[in-house]
Amino acid sequence: MTTDNQNNKESYEIDTLTNQRLIKDHEYDGIKELDNELPPWWKWLFIITIAFAAVYLIRLWVFRADDLMQSKEYQSEMADVLAKKEATNANAAPFEVTLLTDEASLADGKETWTKICSVCHLLDGGGLVGPNMTDNYWIHGNTVNDLFNTVTNGVIEKGMISYKDQLSEKQRLDVVSYILVDLHGTTPANPKAPQGELYE
Numbered sequence: 236m237t238t239d240n241q242n243n244k245e246s247y248e249i250d251t252l253t254n255q256r257l258i259k260d261h262e263y264d265g266i267k268e269l270d271n272e273l274p275p276w277w278k279w280l281f282i283i284t285i286a287f288a289a290v291y292l293i294r295l296w297v298f299r300a301d302d303l304m305q306s307k308e309y310q311s312e313m314a315d316v317l318a319k320k321e322a323t324n325a326n327a328a329p330f331e332v333t334l335l336t337d338e339a340s341l342a343d344g345k346e347t348w349t350k351i352c353s354v355c356h357l358l359d360g361g362g363l364v365g366p367n368m369t370d371n372y373w374i375h376g377n378t379v380n381d382l383f384n385t386v387t388n389g390v391i392e393k394g395m396i397s398y399k400d401q402l403s404e405k406q407r408l409d410v411v412s413y414i415l416v417d418l419h420g421t422t423p424a425n426p427k428a429p430q431g432e433l434y435e
């Protein structure tokens with residue numbers, strides 16, 4: 236104890252005016268450094284943060300706890316998203332390609348035809364760059380499915396674009412139905428010579 240006291244006495248001195256502890260020999264330009272005890276709440280907070288860090292690092296590095304691993308968090312979130320996606324896919328009925336004859340669908344099909352397809356196939360379907368849609372000759376088949384597939388996948392090397400990304404499934408079915416219901420069998424002003432095979 237005596238040595239302790241002596242040590243302490245040597246390391247600080249008490250300011251006679253304020254009763255504060257000052258570090259001995261720490262005086263610069265008349266400014267002296269305080270040597271006060273840190274308040275207990277501060278010390279405890281400090282100890283708690285160290286304890287927290289120790290627990291945290293052991294859980295992270297030794298036990299690889301699920302809630303601390305970013306890779307595991309990522310995996311579980313991705314699994315959630317995939318599960319949700321599968322659930323919605325299972326709920327959505329598969330798109331059915333069957334000829335539509337209702338007015339709204341045909342009107343929508345006509346709009347697409349006028350805006351996009353008529354450039355190559357002409358408004359009346361007589362054909363220009365693309366083949367005539369009014370006759371019974373078809374290069375890629377004459378069923379709704381055949382036409383739908385041609386519009387969906389295109390015939391790139393022949394100049395027929397794929398409309399998979401540009402038009403929704405419904406829009407593609409609408410325009411294909413418009414071709415078969417409204418354009419096919421009409422008499423265009425300047426029909427292009429038959430291409431493909433004759434379908435009766």
Ligand code: HEC
Binds near residue numbers: 352353365374385
């Ligand atoms: C850039 C010109 C162009 C545009 C635009 C175009 N087509 Fe075509 N289309 C063609 C050509 C060229 C062919 C012939 C492909 C071949 O020879 O195999 C064709 C073929 C087709 C066929 C197959 C015909 C057959 O005889 O089997 C269908 C159906 C068709 N187009 C529908 C459409 C629809 C619907 C649109 C609008 C969404 C469209 N096309 C827009 C150029 C075009």
